[in-house]
Amino acid sequence: MAVTYNESTKIFTLQTAETTYQMMVGRYDILQHLYYGKRVDGSTMEYLLWGTDVGFSGNPYEAEGDRTFSLDTQPQEYPSQGVGDYRTSCLEVVNPDGSMAADFRYVSHEITKGAYTITGMPAVYDEEGNNSLGNNSLGSTTLSILLKDASTGLELVLKYGVFEKEDVITRAAELRNSTEGTVSLEKMLSVCLDMPFGKWDMIHFHGRHAMERQTERTPLCHGTVSFGSKRGTSSHHHNPSLLLCTPQTTEDAGDCYGMTFVYSGNFIAGAEVEQMGQTRVFMGIHPESFCFRLAPGDTFETPQVIMSYSDKGFTDLSHKFHKIIRDHICRGKYKYARRPVLINNWEATYFDFNEEKILKIASQAAELGIEMLVLDDGWFGKRNGDCSGLGDWFVNPDKLPEGLSGLSEKINAMGMKFGLWFEPEMISEDSELYRAHPDWALRIPGRKPNRSRFQLVLDMSRRDVRDYLFERMSDILSNARIDYVKWDMNRSMCDIYSAALPAERQGEVYHRCILGVYELLERLTSAFPDLMIEGCSGGGGRFDAAMLYYSPQIWCSDDTDAVERLEIQYGTSFLYPIGTVGSHVSACPNHQTGRITPFHTRGVVAMAGSFGYELDLNTLPQNEKEEVKKQVSDYKKYYELIHQGAYYRLNGAGAFHGQEFVAWSFVSEDKKQALVNLVITHTRANSKPVFIKLKGLDAAAVYRLEDGRCLSGSALMNAGICIPSASGEYRAVQFELNAQ
Ligand code: GLA
Numbered sequence: 001m002a003v004t005y006n007e008s009t010k011i012f013t014l015q016t017a018e019t020t021y022q023m024m025v026g027r028y029d030i031l032q033h034l035y036y037g038k039r040v041d042g043s044t045m046e047y048l049l050w051g052t053d054v055g056f057s058g059n060p061y062e063a064e065g066d067r068t069f070s071l072d073t074q075p076q077e078y079p080s081q082g083v084g085d086y087r088t089s090c091l092e093v094v095n096p097d098g099s100m101a102a103d104f105r106y107v108s109h110e111i112t113k114g115a116y117t118i119t120g121m122p123a124v125y126d127e128e129g130n131n132s133l134g135n136n137s138l139g140s141t142t143l144s145i146l147l148k149d150a151s152t153g154l155e156l157v158l159k160y161g162v163f164e165k166e167d168v169i170t171r172a173a174e175l176r177n178s179t180e181g182t183v184s185l186e187k188m189l190s191v192c193l194d195m196p197f198g199k200w201d202m203i204h205f206h207g208r209h210a211m212e213r214q215t216e217r218t219p220l221c222h223g224t225v226s227f228g229s230k231r232g233t234s235s236h237h238h239n240p241s242l243l244l245c246t247p248q249t250t251e252d253a254g255d256c257y258g259m260t261f262v263y264s265g266n267f268i269a270g271a272e273v274e275q276m277g278q279t280r281v282f283m284g285i286h287p288e289s290f291c292f293r294l295a296p297g298d299t300f301e302t303p304q305v306i307m308s309y310s311d312k313g314f315t316d317l318s319h320k321f322h323k324i325i326r327d328h329i330c331r332g333k334y335k336y337a338r339r340p341v342l343i344n345n346w347e348a349t350y351f352d353f354n355e356e357k358i359l360k361i362a363s364q365a366a367e368l369g370i371e372m373l374v375l376d377d378g379w380f381g382k383r384n385g386d387c388s389g390l391g392d393w394f395v396n397p398d399k400l401p402e403g404l405s406g407l408s409e410k411i412n413a414m415g416m417k418f419g420l421w422f423e424p425e426m427i428s429e430d431s432e433l434y435r436a437h438p439d440w441a442l443r444i445p446g447r448k449p450n451r452s453r454f455q456l457v458l459d460m461s462r463r464d465v466r467d468y469l470f471e472r473m474s475d476i477l478s479n480a481r482i483d484y485v486k487w488d489m490n491r492s493m494c495d496i497y498s499a500a501l502p503a504e505r506q507g508e509v510y511h512r513c514i515l516g517v518y519e520l521l522e523r524l525t526s527a528f529p530d531l532m533i534e535g536c537s538g539g540g541g542r543f544d545a546a547m548l549y550y551s552p553q554i555w556c557s558d559d560t561d562a563v564e565r566l567e568i569q570y571g572t573s574f575l576y577p578i579g580t581v582g583s584h585v586s587a588c589p590n591h592q593t594g595r596i597t598p599f600h601t602r603g604v605v606a607m608a609g610s611f612g613y614e615l616d617l618n619t620l621p622q623n624e625k626e627e628v629k630k631q632v633s634d635y636k637k638y639y640e641l642i643h644q645g646a647y648y649r650l651n652g653a654g655a656f657h658g659q660e661f662v663a664w665s666f667v668s669e670d671k672k673q674a675l676v677n678l679v680i681t682h683t684r685a686n687s688k689p690v691f692i693k694l695k696g697l698d699a700a701a702v703y704r705l706e707d708g709r710c711l712s713g714s715a716l717m718n719a720g721i722c723i724p725s726a727s728g729e730y731r732a733v734q735f736e737l738n739a740q
Pocket of ligand 1 (some may be wrong): 346376377488536537538555
C-alpha cells in the first residue's frame with residue numbers, strides 16, 4: 001500500500017519504491033512531520049521526536065506544566081503564524097476579528113486512488129495506459145488531510161500525491177473559509193519540509209536574460225537562504241526549483257532532495273536553519289503583493305510542488321524528475337510523437353522579411369531535410385520593430401500579401417509544416433487594440449506605467465481579454481495550416497492593477513493573471529489538440545513544470561551560443577527532461593556573444609534538446625549545408641535515445657569550475673545503445689588527453705564503438721575511455737556505442 005494510516009499510532013506512512021514519508025497526528029492533534037528520505041520498512045519514526053525545555057520557545061496552553069513541547073521546535077507539516085512557531089510559516093491570515101493567527105489541528109483524512117487535481121492549475125496527472133511506450137502503468141494514491149482551527153472554523157486540506165514507481169510525492173494545500181466573516185489570506189505556501197538534523201547544501205538555478213539556470217551550491221547557515229521571483233513569471237533570474245543535499249553529495253552518490261514548483265508566476269523558495277540546527281525547506285507563491293479575500297464559503301488552492309529524493313546522487317534524482325515531468329506533466333500529441341526539426345527565421349531576418357525571403361529560407365531548409373518553418377515575430381499589425389503592434393493579431397498584408405494561408409500552403413507544398421509566433425499576453429501602446437481598450441493593460445490609475453521592450457502587459461485576469469485572444473488566435477489557427485505555435489512572453493510584470501477588480505481585490509491580480517494564462521492555454525489546446533506549442537519568455541524566462549503541461553518544449557534561452565548553451569542546458573537538465581529544451585543551431589559569429597564555434601559543435605550542442613535551426617541556410621557554404629543534412633538525419637536517428645533515454649552529466653558536479661571540457665551522454669532504456677557527446681571549452685597548447693568514465697551502461701555487455709573497438713560496459717564505466725581527437729577550439733566529439 002502506498003499510503004497507510006495506523007489508527008493506534010496515528011501515523012501516516014507514504015511509501016514509494018525507494019522512499020518513505022511519515023507524519024503523525026501528534027499531541028493535541030497537531031500534525032507533525034516525522035521523516036522523508038530513503039525507504040524504511042518495519043518501523044515508524046516517532047522515536048525521532050524530541051523535546052526539551054527550550055528558553056523563549058513557548059508551549060501550547062494544553063501542555064499545562066510541560067515546558068518540553070513547543071511548536072517552535074517540533075517538526076510540522078504545515079506551520080502557520082501567530083501560535084508560537086517563530087520559524088518560516090506556510091500560512092498567514094487576517095481573521096474576521098482582525099487577529100493574525102491560525103492554529104490547525106487534525107480532523108480527518110481520506111485515501112483515494114488516482115492523482116488529485118487543482119482547480120485551474122496544472123498538476124501531475126495519473127493517466128494510466130495512455131503511454132504509447134507502455135511504461136506508464138502507475139496508479140497513484142492521494143492522501144487528503146483535513147485540519148481545522150477550532151476558534152475561527154477555518155479549514156485546511158493538505159494533499160499528498162504518492163507516485164510509487166516514480167519515487168515522487170506531490171504536495172498542495174487548500175484553505176476553506178468556513179468562518180462567518182471575510183478572511184484575508186496574506187501568504188499561503190505549498191510545502192514545508194522539516195529536517196530534524198543534518199548539514200545541508202542548497203543548489204538553485206539563478207541567472208538573467210540569455211543566461212538562465214546557472215547552478216549555485218551554497219552551504220546553509222543559521223538563518224534563511226531564500227530566492228524567488230516577483231516578476232509575474234517564474235523568471236530567468238531564479239528557476240522555481242531547488243535541491244538539498246549533503247556537502248558530500250555528487251552526481252553518483254549521496255543524499256539529495258529535489259523540489260520543483262508547478263507554477264509559472266511569483267514564487268518563493270528556500271531553507272531556514274533554526275536555533276536547534278533543524279532545517280525547514282519551503283516553497284510556494286511569493287507572499288509579496290499577494291492578498292486574497294476569502295468570503296464565507298470561498299476556498300483558495302495552492303499550486304503543486306513535486307518532490308523526490310535519492311540516496312544515489314544527482315543523476316538518479318534528475319532521472320526521477322525527468323520521468324515524472326515527461327510522462328505525467330507533458331501532454332498532447334507531441335508528448336511522445338517525434339517533433340519536426342524546425343527552422344525559425346528570427347535570427348535570420350529579425351523584423352525585416354517578406355514572403356519571398358521566408359520562402360527562400362524554407363525552400364533551402366526543405367532541400368536539406370528540415371521539416372517545419374516557424375515564422376517568428378513581425379507578421380502582424382504594424383510590427384516592423386519592437387515598439388508597436390502587439391495585440392493586433394491580424395496579418396500584415398504588406399509583408400504577406402497572400403496572408404498566412406497563402407504562405408502556409410506554399411510551405412506545405414515544399415513538404416514542410418508551418419509554425420507561427422505569438423505573444424498573446426502583451427499589448428503595445430501603439431496598437432489598434434490599445435487605442436480601443438486602454439483599460440486592458442495592467443496600469444495603476446494616476447501613474448505612468450513601467451515600459452519594458454516598449455510594451456505593456458495585458459490584464460489576463462479579465463475574461464474579455466482572454467476571449468479576444470482566443471477569438472483572434474483560433475481564427476488564425478483555423479484559417480491556415482498551422483502545426484505549431486511559439487508562445488512568447490517578453491517582459492516582467494509591473495503596475496499590478498486590474499481595472500476590472502475592486503480595490504480590495506488588487507492583491508489577487510498577479511495570481512489571477514497566471515490562472516488566466518492557464519485558462520487560455522487550456523481552451524486553445526482543447527480546441528486544437530494536434531497543435532504543438534513551444535513555450536518561451538525571452539528564451540527561458542518561464543521554464544517551469546506548469547508551462548510544460550501545455551507546451552512539451554520551451555525555448556531554453558535567447559542565447560544561442562553553443563558554448564554558453566552548454567552551461568544553460570547543464571543547469572536545466574537537473575530537473576527538466578532533455579526533450580523539453582528547445583535548442584537551435586545558429587549563425588556565427590554568434591549574435592549574442594560574437595563567438596565563433598565549429599558548425600559541428602553547434603549541432604552536437606543543439607541535439608541535447610528539441611533540435612532546430614535559426615539562421616539563413618542560404619548563406620552557408622556547401623560543406624556546412626552537407627553538415628546540416630547529416631545533423632538532421634543523425635537527430636532523427638537518435639530521437640528516441642535523446643528524448644526517452646537516460647541522460648548522464650559525465651563531468652561530475654561542478655562541470656563549469658576549472659574543467660576544460662563538458663561531456664554528456666544518452667543511454668537507451670534497455671542499455672543497448674548510447675550516444676556520447678563532448679565539447680572542449682578551453683583549448684590549451686600541448687593539451688592533455690581527455691579521459692571520461694561512461695555511465696549507465698550494462699556492465700556485462702560488450703559495446704562496439706564507431707571506430708570498431710569492442711569494450712565491455714564495466715571497462716567503459718570503471719576504467720573510462722580516452723576521447724579521440726578532441727583538441728582544437730570548441731571542438732565537439734559525438735559517437736555512438738552499441739551493445740553486441
Ligand atoms: C523573444 C524570443 C525570441 C524571439 C523574439 C521576437 O526574445 O525569445 O526567440 O521570438 O522574442 O521578438
